[in-house]
Amino acid sequence: MENKEIKIWKGIEFNDNWSSSDTSKFDDLAPSWYKKRKEFEEGESGYQEFLDRLKRQHAIETGIVEKLYDLSEGITQTLIKEGFVESYISHNDTNIPPKKLMQYLHDHFEAMDFIFDLVKSERPLTVGFIKELHHLVTQHQDYTEAINTLGEIVQVRLLKGQFKTHENNPKRDDGQVFIYCPPIHVDSEMDKLIEIYEEQSAKELNPIILAAWVHHVFTQIHPFQDGNGRIARLLASLILIKNGLLPFTVKREDKPAYIKSLELADSNEPQQLVSFFSIEQKKSIENALNFKTEKTFNSLADLANMFNEKVDKATSKKRQQREKDLASNRNKVFDFIYEILGGVKEELRQLIPEDKARTGVSSVKPDQDKYYWHTHQITEYASAHNYFFNRQLPRGWFGIHFNLPTESSYNLIITVHHYGYEDDVIAVGAFMEFTEKIKEAEDKKLIPINIAPFTVSLEKLGERTKENLNAYIHDILKVGLTIIINEIN
Numbered sequence: 001m002e003n004k005e006i007k008i009w010k011g012i013e014f015n016d017n018w019s020s021s022d023t024s025k026f027d028d029l030a031p032s033w034y035k036k037r038k039e040f041e042e043g044e045s046g047y048q049e050f051l052d053r054l055k056r057q058h059a060i061e062t063g064i065v066e067k068l069y070d071l072s073e074g075i076t077q078t079l080i081k082e083g084f085v086e087s088y089i090s091h092n093d094t095n096i097p098p099k100k101l102m103q104y105l106h107d108h109f110e111a112m113d114f115i116f117d118l119v120k121s122e123r124p125l126t127v128g129f130i131k132e133l134h135h136l137v138t139q140h141q142d143y144t145e146a147i148n149t150l151g152e153i154v155q156v157r158l159l160k161g162q163f164k165t166h167e168n169n170p171k172r173d174d175g176q177v178f179i180y181c182p183p184i185h186v187d188s189e190m191d192k193l194i195e196i197y198e199e200q201s202a203k204e205l206n207p208i209i210l211a212a213w214v215h216h217v218f219t220q221i222h223p224f225q226d227g228n229g230r231i232a233r234l235l236a237s238l239i240l241i242k243n244g245l246l247p248f249t250v251k252r253e254d255k256p257a258y259i260k261s262l263e264l265a266d267s268n269e270p271q272q273l274v275s276f277f278s279i280e281q282k283k284s285i286e287n288a289l290n291f292k293t294e295k296t297f298n299s300l301a302d303l304a305n306m307f308n309e310k311v312d313k314a315t316s317k318k319r320q321q322r323e324k325d326l327a328s329n330r331n332k333v334f335d336f337i338y339e340i341l342g343g344v345k346e347e348l349r350q351l352i353p354e355d356k357a358r359t360g361v362s363s364v365k366p367d368q369d370k371y372y373w374h375t376h377q378i379t380e381y382a383s384a385h386n387y388f389f390n391r392q393l394p395r396g397w398f399g400i401h402f403n404l405p406t407e408s409s410y411n412l413i414i415t416v417h418h419y420g421y422e423d424d425v426i427a428v429g430a431f432m433e434f435t436e437k438i439k440e441a442e443d444k445k446l447i448p449i450n451i452a453p454f455t456v457s458l459e460k461l462g463e464r465t466k467e468n469l470n471a472y473i474h475d476i477l478k479v480g481l482t483i484i485i486n487e488i489n
Contacts, residue, residue, distance in 0.1 A: 008266055009181040012189055012217040014196050018270050023208045024464035026278035031459035032424050033285040037244055050291045051116075054284065056080045058237070058249040059108035062230050065250050065258075068104055068141070070095045084109070103140035108230070111137045112247060115238045125197060125238065127190050130223075130231065135161030137230050144226035156225075163187065164225045180222035189221045197239075207243035211236040212277045215248070216265045236277070246284040248277065286455055290387045290420040326424055327394075329458040333426055334365050334396060334416060336466045340473050341398055341414075348400075358403040366394035373397065374431075377446060378415050381429050385452055389427075393418040400477065402484060408436040410487075412449075412480040414473065419455050427453040428469065430476045432483060447487075449479055 040047040057080050063069050071079075075093040082088065084105045089098040114136055118129065143155045159165070163186045171177045181189050193214065200210055215236040222228045237247035250258045254276075261273040341361045348359040364370050374397055382389035395417035402410040411433040419427035432447035454472040456465055 004175055005177050005179055007179045009179065009189075009220045009222070012192055012196070012220060014200060014213060015268070017268055018209055018213050018274075019205065021209050021212075021271050021274035022464070023206050023274060023278050024462050024468055025275060026208050026281050027462040028456045028465050028468060029282050029285050029425070030457065032289060032422060032457035034244070035424065035459060036289055036422065046291065050288060052083075053080050054247055054249070054287075055109055055112040056084065056105075057251075058112055058233075058247050059084075059105050061249050061251050062108055062233055063104050064252045065255050066227075066229050068096075069101055071101070079105070100140070107137055107140055111230075111234055112237065115234055115241060115247075118238065119241050125194060125235075127187075127194060130190070130235070131161045131163075133234060134224055134227055134231055137234070138227050141227070158227075159225050163190075163223045166225070168222055168225055180220065186221060186223045190223055193217055193221065207239055207245060208277050208281060209274055211239040211248060212265075212270065212274045214239060215277075216262065216270070216273060219262060220266070240281065245281055246288065248280060249284075250280070254280070282455070286387065286420070289422050289425055292388075292421055326458045329461050330366070330394065330426060332461060333428075333456060333458075333465075333469075334363075336469050337398055337414065337416065337428070337473065338363055340466075340470050341400065344400065344473070344477060352402075355405070357405075358401075360401045360403075362399040362401065363396070364398075365396045368396070371396050374413060374415060377413070377431050377433075378417055378429070380446075381415070381431055381448070381453075382419075382427075384448065384450075385429070387427070387453070388420050390418040390421070390423075393423060400480070404488075408434070410434055410480075410484050412476070414476065419453065424458045425455055426458055427455050428472065429453040430480070432480055434487070447483060449476065449483070451476055451479060 060071060060076055060079060064071060072093045075089060078088055079085070084102055086098050086102050089101065094101050111133060114133060118125075123129065138158055138160045141158055141160075144158045164183050166183065167180075169177050169179050196217075197210070197214055200213070215232045218232045218235060219228060224231065233248055233250060237249075240246060240248055258276060261276045264270070265273045341363070345359065345361040352359055364373070371394070375391060378389055378395075379391075395415070397416065398414040400412040400414070402412075404410075412430060413433060414428060414430050416426060416428050419425040430449045430451060432449055434445040434447055436443045436445075454469065456462075456469075462468075
């Protein structure tokens with residue numbers, strides 16, 4: 001098989017393609033995170049436990065992505081929740097000795113702690129720090145794979161905390177060889193990375209873009225013999241944490257999309273990588289907003305003071321104004337969807353003749369009758385996507401209806417409801433109902449639609465919220481129509 005060289009490193013730079021990248025998939029939810037972070041900082045208990053779970057998830061997934069080990073999904077969730085305890089692991093849970101697995105996990109967790117400590121101490125990002133980080137991450141990894149002069153894969157001793165002294169250009173099974181920065185240029189390129197990072201930080205570049213750029217150019221340089229992916233994700237996490245955000249973790253199921261977005265960035269098309277970062281950060285924020293925290297009290301007097309503060313807050317003019325603002329933005333979300341579905345209705349009527357199906361759209365807003373319909377279905381949807389559905393707050397729904405000549409119908413329900421334990425996050429989700437007339441009765445069947453909810457902060461709507469909602473609703477419609485097509489005999 002003929003080898004095809006793909007030059008990844010071309011000399012790093014920062015250009016307009018990066019600075020103009022769209023981060024709106026993160027921006028839609030960011031205001032609610034900044035509010036929640038302030039509450040965490042004011043002493044709500046549980047925040048440290050939430051962060052520790054994120055660190056443990058990062059530690060586990062980063063090793064899986066780099067093929068250091070495999071770990072079953074079941075034990076993964078146990079270790080994230082309960083901590084790294086070797087006795088939890090059975091023989092079939094992993095492909096390496098449990099003791100070695102624990103060493104890797106603790107190394108990765110300590111590296112993430114190291115990142116948080118650097119942020120807390122306001123230590124600047126330097127080449128020396130990056131080398132320290134690499135030594136910490138690889139302290140229990142003694143060997144790595146290399147290709148010798150005969151083209152054979154061999155095990156070589158890993159250089160820890162030192163830049164590579166030999167080429168490390170991997171070859172895929174299809175013969176493609178990826179050419180990274182030669183060892184002779186690594187020092188100058190890493191200095192350039194730090195220089196550009198400091199320049200863009202001073203310009204207050206969006207941290208999502210900055211983290212994605214640093215991650216990408218670090219992988220182009222590939223300065224270490226091994227461990228570059230792990231360090232790249234830690235450096236991205238460092239930038240996000242410094243800017244009040246959450247660590248960057250690539251989960252095993254997201255690896256194909258992650259690799260694809262990096263390859264597009266190699267071709268100076270960074271938008272998909274920035275979007276990947278935006279979506280992953282949004283998922284972490286959703287987890288934070290869905291994490292139940294409580295304040296702790298040491299005495300009856302503390303409890304009484306908090307009670308009085310809560311009552312004052314609930315009756316204050318500031319609170320009343322905030323509730324009006326939230327209601328106004330919630331109504332705007334409903335209006336956005338109403339307008340989008342108006343276009344969908346016309347589109348469907350042009351594409352589907354009435355003799356094939358009568359199509360239509362309905363809507364129920366929070367102040368209208370029947371707003372409470374579908375409570376059970378919404379609860380099941382929220383449970384399937386691991387979040388708390390707050391049924392006490394206003395909600396409503398929309399329907400896209402397909403009435404077939406067979407006197408049966410498919411109703412695609414788009415529900416708009418509150419997400420998690422806060423009062424300022426709206427979720428948009430969907431499910432399908434199939435209704436069939438049997439003699440004089442009707443038989444109804446619920447058909448799940450496996451699309452994660454679209455979440456948006458009501459603190460402040462983003463400039464592209466409507467555009468993102470439009471894309472999401474059309475995705476729902478395409479999935480719904482696919483289900484109907486496959487169900488019709």
